[in-house]
Amino acid sequence: xxxxxxxxxxxxxxxxxxxxxxxxxxxxxxxxxxxxxxxxxxxxxxxxxxxxxxxxxxxxxxxxxxxxxxxxxxxxxxxxxxxxxxxxxxxxxxxxxxxxxxxxxxxxxxxxxxxxxxxxxxxxxxxxxxxxxxxxxxxxxxxxxxxxxxxxxxxxxxxxxxxxxxxxxxxxxxxxxxxxxxxxxxxxxxxxxxxxxxxxxxxxxxxxxxxxxxxxxxxxxxxxxxxxxxxxxxxxxxxxxxxxxxxxxxxxxxxxxxxxxxxxxxxxxxxxxxxxxxxxxxxxxxxxxxxxxxxxxxxxxxxxxxxxxxxxxxxxxxxxxxxxxxxxx
Amino acid sequence: xxxxxxxxxxxxxxxxxxxxxxxxxxxxxxxxxxxxxxxxxxxxxxxxxxxxxxxxxxxxxxxxxxxxxxxxxxxxxxxxxxxxxxxxxxxxxxxxxxxxxxxxxxxxxxxxxxxxxxxxxxxxxxxxxxxxxxxxxxxxxxxxxxxxxxxxxxxxxxxxxxxxxxxxxxxxxxxxxxxxxxxxxxxxxxxxxxxxxxxxxxxxxxxxxxxxxxxxxxxxxxxxxxxxxxxxxxxxxxxxxxxxxxxxxxxxxxxxxxxxxxxxxxxxxxxxxxxxxxxxxxxxxxxxxxxxxxxxxxxxxxxxxxxxxxxxxxxxxxxxxxxxxxxxx
Numbered sequence: 041x042x043x044x045x046x047x048x049x050x051x052x053x054x055x056x057x058x059x060x061x062x063x064x065x066x067x068x069x070x071x072x073x074x075x076x077x078x079x080x081x082x083x084x085x086x087x088x089x090x091x092x093x094x095x096x097x098x099x100x101x102x103x104x105x106x107x108x109x110x111x112x113x114x115x116x117x118x119x120x121x122x123x124x125x126x127x128x129x130x131x132x133x134x135x136x137x138x139x140x141x142x143x144x145x146x147x148x149x150x151x152x153x154x155x156x157x158x159x160x161x162x163x164x165x166x167x168x169x170x171x172x173x174x175x176x177x178x179x180x181x182x183x184x185x186x187x188x189x190x191x192x193x194x195x196x197x198x199x200x201x202x203x204x205x206x207x208x209x210x211x212x213x214x215x216x217x218x219x220x221x222x223x224x225x226x227x228x229x230x231x232x233x234x235x236x237x238x239x240x241x242x243x244x245x246x247x248x249x250x251x252x253x254x255x256x257x258x259x260x261x262x263x264x265x266x267x268x269x270x271x272x273x274x275x276x277x278x279x280x281x282x283x284x285x286x287x288x289x290x291x292x293x294x295x296x297x298x299x300x301x302x303x304x305x306x307x308x309x310x311x312x313x314x315x316x317x318x319x320x321x322x323x324x325x326x327x328x329x330x331x332x333x334x335x336x337x338x339x340x341x342x343x344x345x346x347x348x349x350x351x352x353x354x355x356x357x358x359x360x361x362x363x364x365x366x367x368x369x
Numbered sequence: 370x371x372x373x374x375x376x377x378x379x380x381x382x383x384x385x386x387x388x389x390x391x392x393x394x395x396x397x398x399x400x401x402x403x404x405x406x407x408x409x410x411x412x413x414x415x416x417x418x419x420x421x422x423x424x425x426x427x428x429x430x431x432x433x434x435x436x437x438x439x440x441x442x443x444x445x446x447x448x449x450x451x452x453x454x455x456x457x458x459x460x461x462x463x464x465x466x467x468x469x470x471x472x473x474x475x476x477x478x479x480x481x482x483x484x485x486x487x488x489x490x491x492x493x494x495x496x497x498x499x500x501x502x503x504x505x506x507x508x509x510x511x512x513x514x515x516x517x518x519x520x521x522x523x524x525x526x527x528x529x530x531x532x533x534x535x536x537x538x539x540x541x542x543x544x545x546x547x548x549x550x551x552x553x554x555x556x557x558x559x560x561x562x563x564x565x566x567x568x569x570x571x572x573x574x575x576x577x578x579x580x581x582x583x584x585x586x587x588x589x590x591x592x593x594x595x596x597x598x599x600x601x602x603x604x605x606x607x608x609x610x611x612x613x614x615x616x617x618x619x620x621x622x623x624x625x626x627x628x629x630x631x632x633x634x635x636x637x638x639x640x641x642x643x644x645x646x647x648x649x650x651x652x653x654x655x656x657x658x659x660x661x662x663x664x665x666x667x668x669x670x671x672x673x674x675x676x677x678x679x680x681x682x683x684x685x686x687x688x689x690x691x692x693x694x695x696x697x698x
Contacts, residue, residue, distance in 0.1 A: 077642075108638075253614070255617075
């Protein structure tokens with residue numbers, strides 16, 4: 041096992057001390073929402089992360105169980121606050137599910153913000169979207185705090201070899217982002233957006249979870265941003281309904297660009313009669329001037345990039361090649 | 370076929386002329402959202418409504434088809450406006466599905482309001498919730514306009530005999546409500562609400578559809594109201610997430626009572642581990658002082674009452690017997 045060279049430079053030339061490297065490489069795995077029903081994926085994730093050079097710590101209640109939750113609300117809230125107080129270099133959620141919503145009114149947002157200022161990279165997706173967006177809603181945008189939309193320990197690093205194992209792109213993107221070396225992601229988008237060149241605050245995540253914040257104090261009010269969205273197990277008419285809600289709420293028009301990731305694992309209905317995900321996207325495009333790009337490798341799919349939620353990013357398209365870039369973090 | 374005595378009095382004693390009776394008994398069936406894939410339930414509904422004494426007219430585009438919609442957006446919007454201009458005594462939606470959301474920004478709300486003032490009783494549920502709530506959002510509450518949450522032509526009056534036929538309670542409640550004779554509905558609720566006695570504007574409908582209005586100009590801002598909710602095919606964790614969104618948005622606390630109808634046709638998950646609809650309701654109750662009653666016979670179930678959306682109602686509970694009453698309309 042070699043120590044991961046977290047600052048991505050030739051060994052000994054980065055200027056960091058060994059102690060700094062060690063602190064930078066600490067990963068805490070925690071479970072803020074749905075129960076981790078079986079320990080095997082979590083153990084496998086920890087093993088693989090160790091093999092990548094990280095020092096892995098599993099939160100005491102990561103395997104707690106209460107109904108469909110990883111412990112009751114008090115247990116999960118305490119776990120979240122405990123991780124924030126410990127301020128590891130990386131706080132990686134084990135999985136999503138449902139459960140963050142119950143905690144939102146009770147979260148000590150200043151504590152979470154302080155952990156980010158101390159260098160903690162919060163990583164996850166799905167239900168964790170509400171933590172990531174809530175943080176933006178409850179801190180001054182000038183603070184420039186960002187968390188990372190990215191993999192989940194069990195879903196990604198805990199994926200069995202028989203199920204395809206860890207995706208290479210996901211792993212590489214994660215280690216680069218955690219090292220502070222990742223400064224852009226590129227993807228192939230649809231034709232028709234050549235020349236798009238915008239800059240704004242990157243925000244978004246899971247569409248259903250984002251919409252579940254509408255009307256509440258936990259919804260950030262971001263204008264001139266770049267909004268990325270994904271979802272799973274949602275029929276296109278539901279995706280459309282959510283996107284039209286964002287349009288009717290004035291949110292789509294207020295952004296510089298919308299970037300869609302994967303909308304996966306939905307089932308066709310006999311009532312569709314030719315209505316598809318493409319129809320849904322076209323219906324939304326017809327109602328806003330904001331460009332709506334597709335193709336972002338992010339969502340409930342094996343291959344996913346890491347994205348700095350809350351950071352200023354640039355989005356540029358040349359032909360069908362899209363690039364999203366940001367400053368080194 | 371006998372003419373339905375719409376004002377529910379002994380023939381000849383009500384003071385209405387025959388022409389007034391005839392106008393009062395006109396029902397127009399229209400399709401504002403999802404496609405009516407097969408004509409049979411619509412024809413059966415029309416036949417049964419005629420047998421009840423109504424003069425039934427089927428809107429020209431009630432069977433229009435465009436993907437999963439009853440015609441494209443322009444067709445459905447034109448149909449809605451056409452029905453409002455005709456101002457029949459009863460405008461009964463054929464079915465729900467998805468599609469109203471696309472029309473909301475284009476609806477001539479003053480035209481819909483005028484039809485209500487002229488005596489049209491708009492009836493339906495499910496996706497029609499957005500029309501009913503949008504009308505409240507876009508008209509002055511002092512106007513006291515109300516529509517009717519109630520059956521759908523195809524789903525209820527078009528239900529095949531082999532599938533149970535028309536529910537007696539649903540039919541009786543509909544005819545009484547349309548006659549202006551219905552002045553209360555009673556239902557058995559859970560223990561623990563004895564003595565509840567409140568008055569306020571009745572509003573609500575389908576939970577998902579209501580939540581899809583949050584943050585948009587189509588969401589009414591009703592305080593001190595009585596909010597009724599139902600849904601179908603939604604797992605309790607999704608019902609809970611929607612209810613907690615209403616709580617976090619300050620809406621539950623601002624009501625005098627919440628009344629839950631049926632939450633039907635959801636499937637258990639192996640991850641539930643004892644989490645049920647009851648758990649969801651308890652989680653919401655723990656977060657608001659507003660009483661949350663259950664047992665309202667309304668939703669995507671055969672037996673459903675008619676409820677005047679937008680009207681002032683009283684809700685009183687004695688023991689486990691709940692009564693919701695309103696003035697004669």
